[in-house]
Amino acid sequence: MVTHAYDRIRASAGGHEHSVRPGRDRAPTGHGQQAWQRGGSTAVDLMRPADAALASVSMDFRWTQEQTELRIRARAVAERGVERYGRWNDCWMNGFSKEFSKELAAEGFIGMTWPTEFGGGGRPAIDRLIVAEEMISAGAPIAATWFADRQMGPALMQYGTREQIDRYLPEMLAGEATWCIGMSEPNAGSDLASLTTKAERDGNHWVINGQKIWTSFGAEADYCYLICRTSNDGPPHAGISEIIVPMSTPGITVRKIEDMTTNSHFCEVFYDNVRVPIDNLVGAEGAAFKQTMRQLEHERGGIDRLVSNYALYRIARERADTSDPRVRQTIASLETGYTIGRVLVAREVLKQAPAGFSAATKCFCTEHEQRVADFVAETLGPDATLWNQVTAGLMYGPAYTIMGGTANVMRNILGERVLGLPKEPSAR
DSSP states (O other): OOOOTGGGTTTTTTTOOOOBOOOSSSOOOGGGOOOOOSSOOOGGGGSOHHHHHHHTTSOOOOBOHHHHHHHHHHHHHHHHHHHHHOOOSSOGGGOOOHHHHHHHHHTTOSSTTSOGGGTSOOOOHHHHHHHHHHHHHHTOOOHHHHHIIIIIHHHHHHHSOHHHHHHHHHHHHTTOOOEEEEOOBTTBSSOGGGOOOEEEEETTEEEEEEEEOSOTTTTTOSEEEEEEESOOOSSTTTTEEEEEEETTSTTEEEEEOOOTTSOOOOEEEEEEEEEEEGGGEESSTTBOHHHHHHHHHHHHTSGGGTSTTHHHHHHHHHHOOTTSHHHHHHHHHHHHHHHHHHHHHHHHHTTOSOTTTHHHHHHHHHHHHHHHHHHHHHHHGGGGGSSSHHHHHHHTGGGGGTTTSOHHHHHHHIIIIISOOOOOOOOO
16 A cells, blocks of 8 residues: 555654755755655655665755654644634635734744845745645645745845835735735736736826736735836837735726636736836836746745645545555555655755746646546546535646646746757747
């Protein structure tokens, strides 16, 4: 019987958890390739002495005692959050709770890796991976502050003014402010450079007109980090700027989009002569395309791209008939996928991956999530068709390879920007 890497925490060590300490700047190979595990024993612990000797010269994937304790604490917080505010089996974006966000802030789980000079925890990036994996795997409602923690805070620290940092970061760190990202448009999805929402100068204000779509939490957000066009001069990617827009500003209309899972975090947002101060510009005017691409690096290579439906996987594992060798083989394949995915995410988190490689990480991890959804459906059989949280979670499966850039676009990025292959010919 295949033992799940996550649930092997105590089975192999008499109830004691082991630790992962990412070491060298390369991924392990051969006998040294062990699973990123949820506080569990590593493959080295289960090897023959000769194999373990070979593995000892490679990367040490055991968790430190501090990381083990952090994982246990995060798991407890996640379980309490699920108990009080509900569980979401399909995607972290569907679990929204302002109350739970404030609890995360009280635990120090927001801005964990931000520098202390900005009010953050100053902790290693691997610590945030640990906490995020526990939250998402449990289905805890973390969406209210996820964008701010993952993207908006780091963007402001890198490109924002001191005034913007002092104004917006404290609310983020307290779990009080929800941010959305105004990026996709009806005719500008994966091709961000073709966006048309425009911001024009009028004295000390920007006047914004246009439409955004697929804006998650547009109806709940306090602020929108808007990607818009401030100039039409030059090539398409030039003239793009980032502007902070309070969602209470007159002229903004938000319409929720209910998807086939009955969730409605997606929104259409219309901007009709919306006026915001000139000082709300983030970074350089007309040169924000690279800033936005940097944001997407944060978005595409995180653990949320791997374990969005892990709560569903747990349900199916309990129901799976492991006396069937074909089922065991499927489980083994999925476990291998989780192992590879964690290594890819860890490389992103530890900044060991090449620039642009987050496209490969997202592509692999989200396609793995779809394979997980297929396994859940096959395992539950007719029960998977009964409308409940499991069914809704399965219906969400196709979205994994679309959100944050489609799998085809990710492959183009990987081929052209990472491997240096010739660009795809433009359509005529």
